[in-house]
Amino acid sequence: MKLVSEILDISTRGILINQQDSRSIGVREGDRALVTNLKTKETVTIQVAVTETLADVGTAKISLASAENLGIDAGDEIEIRAAPRPESIEFIRKKMDGGRLTREETSKIVSDMTGNILSPSEITAYITAAYINGMNMDEVEYLTREMVASGDKITFSKRPVVDKHSIGGVPGNKITLISVPIIAASGLLIPKTSSRAITGAGGTADLMEALAPVSFSSSEIKKMTEKAGGVIVWGGATNIAPADDMIIKYEYPLKIDARGQMLASIMAKKMAVGSDTCVIDIPVGAGTKVADEKEGQVLANELIELGRRLGIRVECAITYGGAPIGRNIGVNLEVAEALRILEGGEGATSLIQKSCAIAGIALEMTGKAAPNKGSDLALELIKNGKAHEKMMQIIDIQGGDSKIKSGDLMFGSFTFDIPSPCDGYIISVKNRDLIDIARLAGSPVEHGAGLHLHKKPGEQVKRGEPLLTIYAEKEWRLTQAIESARVSRPVLVEGMLLSRIPKQPME
């Protein structure tokens, strides 16, 4: 049937037609239609929405994305007819019914997903089914390969190409800013793509952005890495494994992180940037994604096996994730803490040790360091200034100011000290509550916002001494962060009153 088009200025793809027309065409809401631009004769498949009032009979409202795809302007005539159901829906049904997907079936699902043939609901059904019924290693491998195939792939002529990854969930984990320049300073290539904070106080891409631009194409990443040895860029700006980004987007509202998809997600990014050697940091403990060391070992073995199938050597480091890494949380606070270590080798022991341990594994895997000597070499590359020099080179090549010093990073001028309510030793700190306080103070959007932890577990404190200092760029944000800290009490001191009935805010 012929309809006259109107353009709808929205981001989702779709075509909105009157109920009466939908019945004549023989499509229902959620069906797909073949829409032909009658000027160009080009045809695309678009999902149909049906309305009784919002589109007149004889007209079709086409979303901007779909209209651009078809080269349609307002007033143009289109031909619309029912399209067959995409085959990929049968494969989603197969997964819902407990089946195992083949490479070809996975390929069809992924290409229909990135081609906007599948709707958000259908993609969610796939993700939900894979979450409930699980994926075996064959299926995970297929998904990883299809994620890689969905976007750009970088190939370096020089080898080895190193990558690192952290499973996440630990606040203040700025080790990438230290370990990447160490690895690059040793003469290895490391094209590191990172994410922004989703529910955290700052992802590595958010931190790096305080120093230099982070949005680059895959060919720019390749060129910069070949020149400087390493980069630290935002993965979301590239067209690397876009199918992975889509899956993460649809997992987000359900707060799921299905094992199979997580494995595929990690390894697809590594494979697509051309990495052949990979170190993966698996923090375990309360508040992290991995409950304990045993579960961490299972995950490590899965990552190693998946890497083997994909031609990537993987080693994993199971680390303690029950407390923040270093003492600062928030963009400029974390960046300053990392730069200070690179500048002179001074700073929180937990941060220096972990950064050197992770970098050291890469140095050992690639033969840059002898077995068990990787961490020592990493520390040496910090102490002799090579890692700092490399970091400045990376900042420079990404278009940042390579003269920057840790002291140049500004912290919010509104500050507040949370004092210890009593004498005693620190029992524990609550990662999630610290993150929430930093976010309420404005992190990661406001770079000066965050917190500094004066005391970590095992340390002694006297009544009235500050447990943590909150920084904010806006007074109202400081107020709400203080309120949150008073209620959640993120740092527990032995001997502290844990609750009082009736309940009162902490003194």
Add this chain to the structure above:
Amino acid sequence: MKLVSEILDISTRGILINQQDSRSIGVREGDRALVTNLKTKETVTIQVAVTETLADVGTAKISLASAENLGIDAGDEIEIRAAPRPESIEFIRKKMDGGRLTREETSKIVSDMTGNILSPSEITAYITAAYINGMNMDEVEYLTREMVASGDKITFSKRPVVDKHSIGGVPGNKITLISVPIIAASGLLIPKTSSRAITGAGGTADLMEALAPVSFSSSEIKKMTEKAGGVIVWGGATNIAPADDMIIKYEYPLKIDARGQMLASIMAKKMAVGSDTCVIDIPVGAGTKVADEKEGQVLANELIELGRRLGIRVECAITYGGAPIGRNIGVNLEVAEALRILEGGEGATSLIQKSCAIAGIALEMTGKAAPNKGSDLALELIKNGKAHEKMMQIIDIQGGDSKIKSGDLMFGSFTFDIPSPCDGYIISVKNRDLIDIARLAGSPVEHGAGLHLHKKPGEQVKRGEPLLTIYAEKEWRLTQAIESARVSRPVLVEGMLLSRIPKQPME
């Protein structure tokens, strides 16, 4: 944060904001925001979409539905802030993780679904999880009760109130047009709500619409039923169990019909119209929803148990669904076939017998007929003209022409006979192919379109005699229906060439 609103003329609910604003607010695509109309101070929860280009920083594009909900006009200022995740998502996660939902959890999911708090993707995740992990009878009961609570409920002062339902999947199943007037003619109340065709050639509501309007509110349904004894209306026009309609809408793209949701769907509609006595027809056989009699018995027991929990007496009839009921498929063709039987008791034996059997069970359950005498009484009510008189009264009260005769219904003027390719007996007819032919001919949108089956299984045919006649209102539709019939060969004659290599269309 404050934003200036623009109105987006689309049917889905949502608010589209710039990525930069989304980061300041602390929401991501798919999150919910609390949006306050700064004129009225009214606040509603709306799902957020994020764009880099389609909304300027400082502006928010609000969908028409959400804007009307908030009383917002273009240019109005709104306040927007991050909303907590709805609790119902935790319950969906519970179902994804194999848990059993309580009444309260089910209630929260259903109310957030109908209240547009849950997104289509989240509703799909719930449906997918319930499909994969199944629901026990407690969960089905809770879902049924919540579906009823989601909309209007009719209460009659007179009892019993009868209802009937057919599980569907059988073409030409116009028995409601015969059994409802029989039941009403016996003095019982039967407020029958029906559906339109989804993938069939005509639902009961589509058929009835050829005789009278079918869209009424629940209070109109009550009044009309009290006056005429019965009605045959479209369930989709009422506000009866709207949660059920939503679930069906989201099941549709995945072509699933999960058992628990199907049970709840059937019984919620019955309970909401105030029915206390219910006859359910379960057709079994190839092409129906129920594979065999054994599976039909399991389903029957589940329906009876669910009815018991809800205070509805249920009896089920397992019927043969392997061939069409009667000989006509398509709106006017089916209506004419049903009216002809009511007018004089003449017509296809399968149709008369099945209609009387179903009506007869209701007559026995309510004491209108002695045990095993229901079918006889039903046939008597056809023969003595009472059922016809009642049908005309129902047509009249719904606003149709009560003088209508079966001969008044026009069939498409473009017709074609599909001849038998050889002498022999009919082995089988293929339901799905017959439906496809009728749909291609224009049914149910074009009332005159459809087909008449000259021969049914077991009947003898001579070469060249017509197996079926196709009717269409438009010549091109007739052509495509003939093409389909030639390829699918829906009526198989013993001795017929089943395939020929290389493949050729049927002579």
